[in-house]
Amino acid sequence: MHFDLLDSCPTTRARRGRLTTAHGTVETPCFMPVGTQGTVKTVGSEDLEALGFELILSNTYHLSLRPGADLIERIGGLHEFMDWKRSILTDSGGYQVMSLSDRNKVTDDGVTFKSHLDGSQIYLSPEKSIEIQAQLGVDISMMLDQCPPYPCTQEKAQEAMRRTHLWAPRNLKARREGQAVFGIVQGGVHEDLRHESASFISGLPFDGFAIGGVSVGEPTEMQYPVVEFTAPLLPHDKPRYLMGVGHPRDIIHAVACGVDMFDCVLPTRMARHHCLYTLQGRINANNQKWAEHNDPFDPDSVFPATERYSAAYIRHLFKAKEPLGARLATLHNLAFYARLMAEIREAIPSGTWAALEARYASA
Amino acid sequence: MHFDLLDSCPTTRARRGRLTTAHGTVETPCFMPVGTQGTVKTVGSEDLEALGFELILSNTYHLSLRPGADLIERIGGLHEFMDWKRSILTDSGGYQVMSLSDRNKVTDDGVTFKSHLDGSQIYLSPEKSIEIQAQLGVDISMMLDQCPPYPCTQEKAQEAMRRTHLWAPRNLKARREGQAVFGIVQGGVHEDLRHESASFISGLPFDGFAIGGVSVGEPTEMQYPVVEFTAPLLPHDKPRYLMGVGHPRDIIHAVACGVDMFDCVLPTRMARHHCLYTLQGRINANNQKWAEHNDPFDPDSVFPATERYSAAYIRHLFKAKEPLGARLATLHNLAFYARLMAEIREAIPSGTWAALEARYASA
Numbered sequence: 001m002h003f004d005l006l007d008s009c010p011t012t013r014a015r016r017g018r019l020t021t022a023h024g025t026v027e028t029p030c031f032m033p034v035g036t037q038g039t040v041k042t043v044g045s046e047d048l049e050a051l052g053f054e055l056i057l058s059n060t061y062h063l064s065l066r067p068g069a070d071l072i073e074r075i076g077g078l079h080e081f082m083d084w085k086r087s088i089l090t091d092s093g094g095y096q097v098m099s100l101s102d103r104n105k106v107t108d109d110g111v112t113f114k115s116h117l118d119g120s121q122i123y124l125s126p127e128k129s130i131e132i133q134a135q136l137g138v139d140i141s142m143m144l145d146q147c148p149p150y151p152c153t154q155e156k157a158q159e160a161m162r163r164t165h166l167w168a169p170r171n172l173k174a175r176r177e178g179q180a181v182f183g184i185v186q187g188g189v190h191e192d193l194r195h196e197s198a199s200f201i202s203g204l205p206f207d208g209f210a211i212g213g214v215s216v217g218e219p220t221e222m223q224y225p226v227v228e229f230t231a232p233l234l235p236h237d238k239p240r241y242l243m244g245v246g247h248p249r250d251i252i253h254a255v256a257c258g259v260d261m262f263d264c265v266l267p268t269r270m271a272r273h274h275c276l277y278t279l280q281g282r283i284n285a286n287n288q289k290w291a292e293h294n295d296p297f298d299p300d301s302v303f304p305a306t307e308r309y310s311a312a313y314i315r316h317l318f319k320a321k322e323p324l325g326a327r328l329a330t331l332h333n334l335a336f337y338a339r340l341m342a343e344i345r346e347a348i349p350s351g352t353w354a355a356l357e358a359r360y361a362s363a
Numbered sequence: 364m365h366f367d368l369l370d371s372c373p374t375t376r377a378r379r380g381r382l383t384t385a386h387g388t389v390e391t392p393c394f395m396p397v398g399t400q401g402t403v404k405t406v407g408s409e410d411l412e413a414l415g416f417e418l419i420l421s422n423t424y425h426l427s428l429r430p431g432a433d434l435i436e437r438i439g440g441l442h443e444f445m446d447w448k449r450s451i452l453t454d455s456g457g458y459q460v461m462s463l464s465d466r467n468k469v470t471d472d473g474v475t476f477k478s479h480l481d482g483s484q485i486y487l488s489p490e491k492s493i494e495i496q497a498q499l500g501v502d503i504s505m506m507l508d509q510c511p512p513y514p515c516t517q518e519k520a521q522e523a524m525r526r527t528h529l530w531a532p533r534n535l536k537a538r539r540e541g542q543a544v545f546g547i548v549q550g551g552v553h554e555d556l557r558h559e560s561a562s563f564i565s566g567l568p569f570d571g572f573a574i575g576g577v578s579v580g581e582p583t584e585m586q587y588p589v590v591e592f593t594a595p596l597l598p599h600d601k602p603r604y605l606m607g608v609g610h611p612r613d614i615i616h617a618v619a620c621g622v623d624m625f626d627c628v629l630p631t632r633m634a635r636h637h638c639l640y641t642l643q644g645r646i647n648a649n650n651q652k653w654a655e656h657n658d659p660f661d662p663d664s665v666f667p668a669t670e671r672y673s674a675a676y677i678r679h680l681f682k683a684k685e686p687l688g689a690r691l692a693t694l695h696n697l698a699f700y701a702r703l704m705a706e707i708r709e710a711i712p713s714g715t716w717a718a719l720e721a722r723y724a725s726a
Contacts, residue, residue, distance in 0.1 A: 036682075037679075037685055038683075039685050039687045041685065041686060041687070043687065043688045044687060045671065046477060062683075066679070067654070067682070067683065071655060075655060075657045075673075075675060076657065080657070081673070081676055082676060083671040083672060083676070093373060111584045196508055255436075292434060292437060292438060294438045294439065294443070308408065308409070309407075310438075312430070312434075312438060312444070313444055313445060316401065316429070316430045316444075317400075319429060319430070320401075320402075320425075321427055322402050322404065323405045323686055323689065323690070324402045324405060324406065324407060326686065327686070327690070328405070328407070
């Protein structure tokens with residue numbers, strides 16, 4: 001995998017770049033739709049291709065429990081399993097171990113946890129996480145880290161950072177020939193810890209660098225300073241990835257801080273809760289005001305994947321609990337995010353960042 | 364609407380024909396996917412177009428309760444509402460009134476029933492049903508009839524037939540200029556009643572003729588004789604429609620009896636219960652034997668809409684309760700039915716009916 005910086009914004013720290021993996025190129029800044037269980041909910045690989053996404057995220061934790069990394073490896077890897085021919089990044093499983101497992105016990109060695117599916121006892125370590133991601137055959141693996149919750153004390157944030165730093169070299173040592181692994185900076189909302197973590201992780205030969213531990217429940221006014229402070233501390237010549245973020249305005253903010261990559265469940269999860277992103281703001285499709293609206297929700301947010309359907313029809317699908325409703329809303333929101341990223345990539349070299357911010361101010 | 368007979372089978376009563384409506388042509392014999400609430404579950408109009416369907420069925424009862432026939436009329440009709448540019452047939456609502464409403468009271472005047480959605484009291488009559496279907500703006504309306512349940516006594520079957528005959532002219536009288544209405548033959552499993560009903564209904568100026576009251580729970584060995592006996596009694600120069608049927612072999616049997624049109628929830632409903640039609644028989648996608656099957660379920664049943672996905676992947680989607688599973692299985696089953704009908708239409712003029720029957724013997 002390699003990363004080329006192509007352009008920079010004359011008024012912000014935003015960068016325009018290109019990742020190249022064994023499965024093609026990924027224009028950055030990019031957004032990764034989240035395919036937790038080897039599928040972005042309600043849509044197929046053909047839909048993601050049509051929407052123009054070049055990189056998607058999937059979850060090591062979920063896939064290793066079901067159908068199992070061994071099975072996916074025997075089939076030929078996750079690309080073959082879901083017939084996705086472009087690039088894939090997987091998280092390390094660490095976040096889900098903390099948030100989903102019934103009980104987990106973290107030591108410096110690794111994490112022991114109970115499967116949320118059947119309660120079976122499972123062990124995850126940096127070596128194991130990297131091995132699973134190699135079995136899945138993805139283009140970008142994430143290091144196993146420890147993500148502290150929010151709120152937590154500075155001591156707990158520091159302890160999670162210490163363990164993350166302890167694990168970082170073990171992740172790197174475990175990687176197979178040619179496996180790209182990204183490092184993760186922790187440190188919670190504490191500037192001194194973030195500085196220490198960015199400094200340590202940046203010194204290791206990772207292929208990219210992520211800001212972890214944000215978007216874990218903290219308010220936006222605490223998230224933004226962490227991004228502003230941490231992003232510029234990461235190596236200039238490697239891709240920078242802000243994990244789990246976010247709304248369009250959060251992405252625009254982070255790009256302006258120098259971030260290149262994003263993932264978030266928001267566009268897909270919100271869609272299933274009848275919430276659609278538009279340039280006029282987020283829309284509740286169930287609202288009575290759309291009942292007879294025989295046009296799209298927002299004339300400025302109309303996409304090929306869904307343009308034939310009216311607000312009235314999509315509202316009806318949700319009211320009638322028809323599965324097509326969630327699918328159309330998901331296609332709409334993913335198309336909104338795809339356009340957002342395309343316009344971000346255009347605005348960077350053209351020096352029109354302020355206009356871009358204004359355009360998405362309500363989104 | 365008009366109907367042209369194009370060919371006939373040299374060895375059976377099967378007919379090859381073409382329906383022409385204001386929304387295009389429909390090659391017959393044809394199968395109508397069921398879009399109960401103005402959507403064929405999990406798929407969009409673009410999917411149905413790609414699968415090649417020219418006529419779909421929707422339900423007057425469901426649409427009139429939600430979102431309401433008045434609303435759909437104000438929007439411009441059901442075609443506009445769901446953006447389906449080809450032909451639509453609606454049932455009369457009678458069947459659902461009997462099967463779904465909390466309480467219903469049938470008199471010679473009409474049916475009073477409680478909505479299954481909110482318990483509100485609603486009245487349906489032949490005039491009202493035809494009016495609602497006109498409001499929906501569909502290409503083919505079905506007359507309001509009374510469908511007796513199975514099992515029922517000959518007296519009850521006779522009473523339902525009597526009322527159906529009483530209502531038939533009222534349906535016709537209520538139709539708007541240019542509205543195509545199909546008559547329905549009742550009579551349960553009783554040959555004498557079917558004869559009487561076919562004779563009476565055939566004498567009225569309907570645009571097509573349906574065999575109703577089959578596929579209501581009776582065993583196949585009782586259904587087949589009804590179709591064999593009734594179909595030839597219907598006018599030769601009008602389309603003949605067997606309501607609610609069925610499995611591929613049931614359709615092949617009925618076509619050989621001279622039936623032209625079919626609808627059934629089986630391909631879509633079975634799909635949501637992880638059951639896929641193939642030439643090798645119906646498959647339970649959840650079966651362990653598919654867990655590592657990195658090819659389609661059946662090499663003889665591979666379709667453009669789903670060919671990129673393996674049995675292992677679709678099984679995983681079902682096991683993980685991912686909505687894409689039901690969608691892919693629905694696309695598969697609808698494609699199976701679309702191919703079945705295309706091959707039926709080819710076999711009729713080419714005199715290869717026996718080969719067709721053999722090919723689908725396990726389906």
